[in-house]
Amino acid sequence: MASSNKTGRTTSGATVARDFNNALNSTLGFEAMRFTANYARIAQGELRACDYEELMLAVRDAAKLLPDTIDPSKENEWPAEAEEINQRMEDKLKDYDKLAGCFKKLVENAHAAGIAANKRQQ
Structure with missing residues (x-):
């Protein structure tokens, strides 16, 4: 079923996909959640x-x-205790090409996604 005529106009699959993608991208914290x-x-x-x-x-x-x-x-300065956790995890992840060097980015994105989710619930 490539198109729908419920509203009197034809909607292509590409239009629906574009609209859906736009809705996701405008969702607060979407990029952080995706990463x-x-x-x-x-x-x-x-x-x-x-x-x-x-x-x-x-x-x-x-x-x-x-x-x-x-x-x-952005580049962020971390508290010393968080930096220690980062260093410990980067040492553990160094042999995993797909994971190494990204612990800080993971934490910052998870943190931002959590804050965005909390704001939506308020």
């Missing part, structure tokens, strides 16, 4: 279950230490 979900999916496929669990706990712990104003699209 977080993609990284988590890759990590789950690459890491042992215990290492994946450790990664998720480290993300949670580091994100709690960040200020609410972190912008994942």
Whole structure:
């Protein structure tokens, strides 16, 4: 079913896809959520279950230490304790090409996505 005529006009699949994509992109925190979900999916496929669990706990712990104003699209200064978590996790992830070097970005995006979700609920 390539088109619908319920409203008296024909809507192509491409139009529906474009409108859907525009709606997603205008959703508060969408890019942060997308990055977080993609990284988590890759990590789950690459890491042992215990290492994946450790990664998720480290993300949670580091994100709690960040200020609410972190912008994942910019270079941010992290608190010392969060930096220690970052260094520990980067050392563990260094042998995984798809995961190495991105822990900070993961934490910042997960943090931003959580803040966006909280704002939507208020």
